[in-house]
Amino acid sequence: MSEKMLEMERAEEKRKKALAREVTEDFLKRREQRRKIESGWTLNLNFFSGNQYCDVSPLGDVVEEDRQFYWQARRAFNHIAPTVDARIAKLERMKPELRVRAFSDEEGDVKAAKLATGILQYVQDRISLQDALSKAILWAETCGSVFYKVLWNEKGGRQVAVDDMGKPMYEGEVQVSVVPPFEIFPDRLDVEELEGIKSLIHAQAVTAEYVKERFGVTVKGEEITTLVGYSEPSAGRLPTESVGINKATVEEGVTLIERYTKPCSAYPKGRLEIVAGGELLFEGDLPYKNGEREERDFPFVKQDCLRLPGAFFAGSVIDRLIPVQRAYNAVRNRKHEFLNRLSMGVLTVEDGSIDTDELTEEGLLPGKVLVYRQGGKAPEMLDCGSVPSEFKDEEEWLEKEFALISGVSDLTRNSTPARVTSATGLQLLISQDDTRLSATMVCIERAMKAIGRQILRLYRQFAGNARLMTMTGEDKKAQVYYFNASKLEVSDIQFESQENSTPEEKKEVLLRLYEAGLLTDEDGKMSKENKNRILEAFGFGSYENARDISALHIAKAGEENLTMKSAAVLPDEFDEHTLHIQEHVRFLLSSGTKTAAAYEEIKGRVGAHIKAHKEMEKAETKRDVSVKE
Numbered sequence: 001m002s003e004k005m006l007e008m009e010r011a012e013e014k015r016k017k018a019l020a021r022e023v024t025e026d027f028l029k030r031r032e033q034r035r036k037i038e039s040g041w042t043l044n045l046n047f048f049s050g051n052q053y054c055d056v057s058p059l060g061d062v063v064e065e066d067r068q069f070y071w072q073a074r075r076a077f078n079h080i081a082p083t084v085d086a087r088i089a090k091l092e093r094m095k096p097e098l099r100v101r102a103f104s105d106e107e108g109d110v111k112a113a114k115l116a117t118g119i120l121q122y123v124q125d126r127i128s129l130q131d132a133l134s135k136a137i138l139w140a141e142t143c144g145s146v147f148y149k150v151l152w153n154e155k156g157g158r159q160v161a162v163d164d165m166g167k168p169m170y171e172g173e174v175q176v177s178v179v180p181p182f183e184i185f186p187d188r189l190d191v192e193e194l195e196g197i198k199s200l201i202h203a204q205a206v207t208a209e210y211v212k213e214r215f216g217v218t219v220k221g222e223e224i225t226t227l228v229g230y231s232e233p234s235a236g237r238l239p240t241e242s243v244g245i246n247k248a249t250v251e252e253g254v255t256l257i258e259r260y261t262k263p264c265s266a267y268p269k270g271r272l273e274i275v276a277g278g279e280l281l282f283e284g285d286l287p288y289k290n291g292e293r294e295e296r297d298f299p300f301v302k303q304d305c306l307r308l309p310g311a312f313f314a315g316s317v318i319d320r321l322i323p324v325q326r327a328y329n330a331v332r333n334r335k336h337e338f339l340n341r342l343s344m345g346v347l348t349v350e351d352g353s354i355d356t357d358e359l360t361e362e363g364l365l366p367g368k369v370l371v372y373r374q375g376g377k378a379p380e381m382l383d384c385g386s387v388p389s390e391f392k393d394e395e396e397w398l399e400k401e402f403a404l405i406s407g408v409s410d411l412t413r414n415s416t417p418a419r420v421t422s423a424t425g426l427q428l429l430i431s432q433d434d435t436r437l438s439a440t441m442v443c444i445e446r447a448m449k450a451i452g453r454q455i456l457r458l459y460r461q462f463a464g465n466a467r468l469m470t471m472t473g474e475d476k477k478a479q480v481y482y483f484n485a486s487k488l489e490v491s492d493i494q495f496e497s498q499e500n501s502t503p504e505e506k507k508e509v510l511l512r513l514y515e516a517g518l519l520t521d522e523d524g525k526m527s528k529e530n531k532n533r534i535l536e537a538f539g540f541g542s543y544e545n546a547r548d549i550s551a552l553h554i555a556k557a558g559e560e561n562l563t564m565k566s567a568a569v570l571p572d573e574f575d576e577h578t579l580h581i582q583e584h585v586r587f588l589l590s591s592g593t594k595t596a597a598a599y600e601e602i603k604g605r606v607g608a609h610i611k612a613h614k615e616m617e618k619a620e621t622k623r624d625v626s627v628k629e
Contacts, residue, residue, distance in 0.1 A: 020280040023273050027201050027257050030185040035060045037189070037313055041143040041181065044318040048084060048142050052076040052325060073333040079402050080321050084141050086408045087317065090437055091137050095130065096445045098452040119459055120452055123174055126157075129451070135178045137444070140305040144316040147179040148301040148447065149202070150454040152288065152462050172462055174455050179204075179300070181313060189312050194302050197312070202258045202300075205250045211276050219277030221252030260286065260298050270296045289461050290454045301454065303447035305440055314443075320405045328398045335391045342387070350377040407436025510534055550579060557583035564605045565598070571609060577617035584610050 042062045046054050053074050057063045067074065098120040102113035124130065132148070139146035156173025163169055185201040194200070208221030254277045261271035263286070270286030291297030304314035349356065353376035370379055402408075513519050519534070520526045526534075553576040560569045561584065571580065584606050587593055593602060 016280040017278075019273065019283065020275045020278055023257055023259050023275045023280075024278065026259065027185060027203055027255075030187070030201060031203075034185065034189065038182065040319065043322070044142050044316055047078075047080050047318060047322055047325060050076050050078045050081065052078065052080075052329060073336055075329070075333060075336070077329055077332050078325075079328060079399075080318055080325050083321065083402055083406045083408055084318065087406065087437065087440075088137055088141055090408070091141075091440065091444065092134060094437070094441055095133055096441075096448050098124065098448060100452075116456055120455060123455055123459075127174060127176055129176055132176050132178050133444075133448070136303055136447075139178065139180055140303050140314075140316075140440075140443075142316060142318060143181050144305050144314040144319070145181045145312075146303050147181065147184050148303070148451055149177045149179050150290070150299050150301065150451060150458065151175045151177075152458045174458050176451060176455075184300070186312050190310050191312050192307065192310065194298055194300060198262050198264070200260045200298055200300065202260070204256050205253050206256045206276070207250060208252050208254055208277070211254060211256065211281065215274070215276075215281040217276075217279050217281055219254050219279050221254050221277070223249050223251055224253045224255065260300075262286075262298070263296055288454075288458060290457045294457070294461075299454070301447050301450040304443040307439070307443065317406050321402065324398055324401045324405060328395070328402075331391060331394050331398065335387065335395070338387055338391070349379040353377060354379060550576065553579045554583055556580075558587075560584070560609070561587040561606070564609060565596075565602055568605045569609055571613050571616060573616065575613065575616075577613045577620075581610055581613050584613075 036056075039056045039060050039062055043054065043056055046052070046062065053065045053076070054062055055065055098117070100113045100116040100120070102110045136146045136148065151174070152172060153175040154172050155170050156175060157171040159168045160171050161169040179202065183202055183204050185203060186197045187199040188197050191197050205224050208219050211217060211219050257275045259271075259273045259275075261267060261273075263270045267285070272282065272284055272286055273280070274282040286296035286298075288299055289296055290299060305317060306315040308315050349372070353372040354370060372378055510519075514526075514534070517524070519530050556575070557580045560580075563569050571577070588603060588606050593599065596602060
């Protein structure tokens with residue numbers, strides 16, 4: 001090897017070392033800037049877990065509070081955990097589903113929307129997206145913000161072949177993982193959305209073996225915590241360990257730093273740098289075309305609990321509940337101390353009249369004989385009065401404060417509110433709960449839509465020309481077919497807007513619509529299509545399909561439409577002629593058919609097919625009339 005090449009290699013190695021050092025220093029700088037916010041998250045986790053006698057010190061660490069007197073009771077009467085649990089349970093029942101809405105009634109738009117919806121439903125089942133959403137809701141409720149990382153896993157999906165080395169090859173699959181806010185470090189903290197930042201760091205604790213297996217680079221590991229945002233990996237422990245939060249550690253671990261940079265003039269395709277243990281593991285363009293108009297963007301989606309103006313990380317409901325929880329603990333503990341004084345008593349004795357050390361150790365045992373000095377004053381109990389009513393009033397008021405601040409009423413927390421008995425009052429409480437949770441539900445729905453867009457864009461980029469997918473068709477039976485991902489239009493997709501209501505509330509609305517006659521025709525009869533949809537909403541879709549085959553007829557008519565683009569088709573005697581005629585007419589009126597080059601030929605075939613349906617229907621009607629006569 002020539003000296004010039006050796007010099008170039010040394011220069012390249014020096015450049016990589018300098019870049020790795022620069023990325024690591026950038027990560028440490030961002031972590032220090034965000035330390036106060038992390039302390040707030042740590043405090044929230046402590047209060048949620050029941051360790052409620054801690055606070056943030058002037059140095060930014062979470063430390064345990066000292067007792068004012070050694071005898072003071074410091075029990076925690078945790079109302080934060082059940083309140084957050086009630087919010088999570090309510091949000092879990094209102095989780096949105098990803099469904100794509102067609103732009104118009106045109107056949108092409110309807111089919112594109114059905115394909116996108118089918119892909120989303122197919123992916124949700126395979127990657128357990130609903131489980132990830134449940135985990136994310138918990139993080140958002142406790143810390144305020146949570147992130148989803150949407151990647152393309154080349155080793156996911158079905159095995160399709162074997163390479164020359166005998167290793168299996170897979171079709172690839174989308175992977176959605178939940179990222180806690182502790183692992184996300186933006187370049188700015190005063191921007192509310194991901195769209196406003198230029199650079200983002202994802203730092204996580206991994207093992208040195210993982211780095212070796214994935215990147216082929218050997219790095220030196222050490223014992224670090226799983227949440228790297230708390231302290232230096234070499235610090236040995238976290239400040240939270242002294243106040244009740246137990247953190248898992250990674251043996252022989254390293255901090256894996258991934259820095260994402262949006263496309264700019266210097267990097268038109270963006271930039272991704274991965275560093276661990278002071279070594280540069282990867283540098284290159286952003287891998288995914290997951291932005292608008294197939295631009296490269298961050299593979300992250302942010303979900304908030306309570307958005308704050310001018311802040312990247314949102315607020316949590318626990319932030320608002322902590323002062324109320326502190327006051328509630330103080331009231332309950334002071335009340336119990338007062339009750340202890342009343343039950344145990346406070347004894348007054350004259351100095352030198354009895355052995356106070358013995359009395360302090362043993363107390364006033366039943367049947368105990370108190371011997372006091374002759375001529376002295378006999379010991380007597382101090383009158384402590386009764387428990388002041390202010391304790392009860394303050395306790396009840398603080399309990400109301402929990403419901404007022406959290407947006408969770410007695411109906412949601414207890415299921416049987418003690419102060420409300422009328423049906424109107426119960427309905428008002430339900431509406432109030434839904435209204436208070438609507439801001440959080442909007443954030444969840446916005447995040448789910450962003451995840452859906454990224455999933456479809458990754459499929460368009462990586463799925464290929466013949467992707468096999470299994471999904472449920474209109475007849476509620478599994479269908480296996482191939483689709484071309486390049487034809488998946490995802491630049492302007494629109495998701496169906498959904499009401500933030502529970503399944504029970506949706507069923508109640510359907511029943512009211514039916515009672516009002518809005519789901520029936522002029523003769524008071526309900527169409528088969530509406531009947532199928534209502535039974536499906538009530539969970540009886542399969543029951544209806546066992547008796548009604550209208551969905552099968554519609555599917556058969558759609559297949560005939562495709563065939564008649566190139567060849568004539570004759571109707572069958574067992575066809576439901578009315579349904580078939582409607583589908584064929586809809587096919588002729590669609591813009592995709594009218595703009596086709598062979599429109600006149602298609603029109604002739606479909607017209608002859610419709611005429612044959614009408615003649616067969618007319619003949620069947622005459623035959624039925626003759627049979628009745």
